[in-house]
Amino acid sequence: MMAGSFHAAFPMGDPSRVGEARRHAALLAAECAFDDVAAGRLALVVTELATNLVRHAQAGRMWLSMRRERREVEVLAVDAGPGMHDVERSLGDGFSTAGTPGTGLGAVRRLADSFDVHSARSQGTLVLARVRAAGDAPAGAACVGAVSLAAPGELVCGDGWGFALDGPRAAVLVVDGLGHGPDAAEAAAVALESFSEDPFTAPRDLLERLHQSLRRTRGAAVMVLHCDADAGTVRSAGAGNVVARLVSGISDRSILCQHGTAGLKIRSPDETVTPWPDHALLVVCTDGIETRWKAEVLVPVLGHDPAIAAGLLARDHCRGRDDATVAVLRRKD
Template sequence: MEDTSRVGEARRHAAQLAEDCGLDETDAGRLALVVTELGTNLARHAVKGRMLLSPRPARREVEVIAVDEGPGILDLERSMGDGYSTGGTPGTGLGAVRRLSRHFDIHSSVPGGTVVLARVGTGVAQDSQAACTGAVSIAAPGERVCGDGWGFALHGDIAALVVADGLGHGPDAAEAAAAALEAFAEDPLASPSLLLERTHQRLRSTRGAAVMLLQADAATGTVRSAGAGNVMARLVSGVSDRAILGQHGTAGVTIRTPEEQSIPWPDHALLVVFSDGIESRWPAALLAPLLGRDPALAAAVLVRDHCRGRDDATVAVLRRKD
């Protein structure tokens, strides 16, 4: 969002996503106002502002994430007040965005920057009893499709997730990642080791992918995982930081017999899974202010601050509910 001319482009894209997700005229209008307000703020006031739009057709809603690298909001409470505007925008600032959204969250640090999350629509799908989820995925520079893929499955006390990174980037990598997501979707609550073996077989007709599969059980307080390649996971809480690694190999090409590990799932912990487009040595303290917030904020902050900038980049986050 280098200048205000990009705001209209974002609004037109949002209108198409609203139609794709089945939003009615009222919600489509709300979405247009949210995108205009946030986009104008980014163009006029932010450093390296970016807007991410994601369709969520199963929920009949569109997710909007506005992220920047500064200067941050010094008085966040005041910025949310009625009548406060960042200067000439059509709404009344972030307070208007919050009212127009079905779900809203914000995180800001000075001078680090701000991340705003807004979901507009009906939100018809039911949330899990065990966990909240969020993800951000962006394509490599110059590509129109992302070669990474992610997916969640929530059922009662169990939450399952997958992140797949197709080899290379572009359409062929996206095809491999999509095949991995299809294998996951067929039986997402199966054991991670079984899912990895099925994914390996499904990807044999593709160029292959690095894959991480995890299943978190709130009833037993455990996380089971199996993976191949350089998709990593970290389990971060206020007092711990534990890495979860997959075995060597590439699903669809060559892997050993899948091995599964099980570790404790601490209360309030974030389970963060990320492709190699994200630096692996990010500080756990970066997510400390976000442990109780919408997981999409944590995903957006990691992409903003630790994206390598030369490959597809994906962060998927699962937060255990209180």
């Protein structure tokens, strides 16, 4: 079971924000019980990536989150340009466009337990680095990633997401508490707790259970999906403005929720079965993300860590006035 905390966002408009991001990363390291060595690796990763954003990027931002159950901190550095001319060359030691020693990205790749990067000329760059306390991430038949951002001015996020992985099966929940702020965050937490009790309950039954659990809250939009890599299917049920899409280089299929708000009023839950094409990403978004993004934007990142795809959509298609979440799942190669 993997339940996500939201990403704290740090705009990198001036050098003072580097220290701010590093201090927040230290708090996350303590939450994950990092030892001094792991905490030091994380501090260096954050410092190098944040400094790169200040020196080189346009509209640079750093997003920090943790996965407590994996004792892992995730760092996403995103920007709107200018992009790298040659990614592999930029990762090599000694290459610099600013007169520095040119060891930053190479050092980050060596220090991180997971690392990935995507860059497009004039569009920008996303760099992902995860640092874990110890050991490898649990194995499974699917790779998962998510980005969740609080509404502007809020200290908590009213969205939530969770993945449960069991061999070829995966269960996904994305929830959007009504409105935003602490009450919405409470609704999301209740939904995630109920989901974690038995995530592989049939989606229509799980939606009904979530509906009952959320009655003591302000309610939420929710979507539950069960993915079976062996059968090549996605079974789903949901209520409200959470939308899923299955996107590959040759296909794009939407999976919609029924009307209603879990915890307030929904009709008898329906369950949908959708074919899961080979190499297709399952992308689930709350309504803080624009719905009409083009499937082609994800084609260059189909083979990347799913968090790169989630970060790309959050960077380029966040509405900027509400909580926003993108959760992505793909089969392992």
